[in-house]
Amino acid sequence: MTPDRTLDCVGLFCPMPIIKTKQEMDTMKTGEVLEILADDPGFEKDLPEWCKATGQKLIEIKKEGGLLKGYITKTK
Amino acid sequence: MKDKMTIILFSGEMDKAIAAFTLATTAASSGMDVTIFFTFWGLNIIKKTRFTIAKPQMLMQKMFNIMSTSKLPISKLDFFGLGPWMMRKLMKKSKMASLEDLMKLAKELKVKYIACTTSCGVLGLSKGNLIDDVSEFAGAMTYLAEAKESKINLFI
Numbered sequence: 001m002t003p004d005r006t007l008d009c010v011g012l013f014c015p016m017p018i019i020k021t022k023q024e025m026d027t028m029k030t031g032e033v034l035e036i037l038a039d040d041p042g043f044e045k046d047l048p049e050w051c052k053a054t055g056q057k058l059i060e061i062k063k064e065g066g067l068l069k070g071y072i073t074k075t076k
Numbered sequence: 077m078k079d080k081m082t083i084i085l086f087s088g089e090m091d092k093a094i095a096a097f098t099l100a101t102t103a104a105s106s107g108m109d110v111t112i113f114f115t116f117w118g119l120n121i122i123k124k125t126r127f128t129i130a131k132p133q134m135l136m137q138k139m140f141n142i143m144s145t146s147k148l149p150i151s152k153l154d155f156f157g158l159g160p161w162m163m164r165k166l167m168k169k170s171k172m173a174s175l176e177d178l179m180k181l182a183k184e185l186k187v188k189y190i191a192c193t194t195s196c197g198v199l200g201l202s203k204g205n206l207i208d209d210v211s212e213f214a215g216a217m218t219y220l221a222e223a224k225e226s227k228i229n230l231f232i
Binding site for chain 2: 011012013014015016018019021022023050053054
């Protein structure tokens with residue numbers, strides 16, 4: 001899958017990755033896919049919860065060593 | 077209708093304020109309406125300047141008004157200001173958002189601020205002494221009306 005955009009949150013702590021994800025999604029079109037890179041371990045649980053709360057679609061979140069890669073689709 | 081969160085920010089310490097604003101900005105980012113009710117020491121967080129001297133302020137009120145956002149203490153290991161200085165250094169080094177960063181974000185995310193008029197009266201603060209982001213000046217009843225419809229309510 002090729003994301004439409006990539007958001008780099010490496011080095012940032014809670015709540016910044018979630019807030020930046022929200023702000024980035026606000027500027028995107030429905031159907032587009034956002035890739036988020038983060039290394040705050042809490043983000044692995046926080047991103048799925050954020051998607052549940054906002055109704056955005058989580059494709060997957062994967063771990064590559066200490067790096068988390070989240071993929072979400074803008075549904076609305 | 078959107079879910080709602082209300083926070084009573086009673087404390088005037090930097091660490092507690094960061095906790096409150098972390099939750100407020102996160103809630104606002106996930107589509108909730110967030111209201112923060114500032115009362116007592118919490119008012120120090122939304123003051124424009126330190127040493128706020130409003131017109132007919134008594135000496136005791138002046139003494140209570142020596143703190144503002146840039147000079148807030150921390151709740152543990154304050155060491156007369158050395159603690160907050162070290163905390164800011166550590167936070168900057170680890171790229172953690174500062175209280176000022178979080179407050180700027182809160183504004184962008186339309187977090188609503190209410191200042192308690194009773195506390196303002198006790199501390200001798202008027203509208204002009206507080207930052208412009210404060211949209212309402214009200215009392216306990218207004219807070220209760222907001223809290224009644226909110227799903228999450230915190231006292232910090």
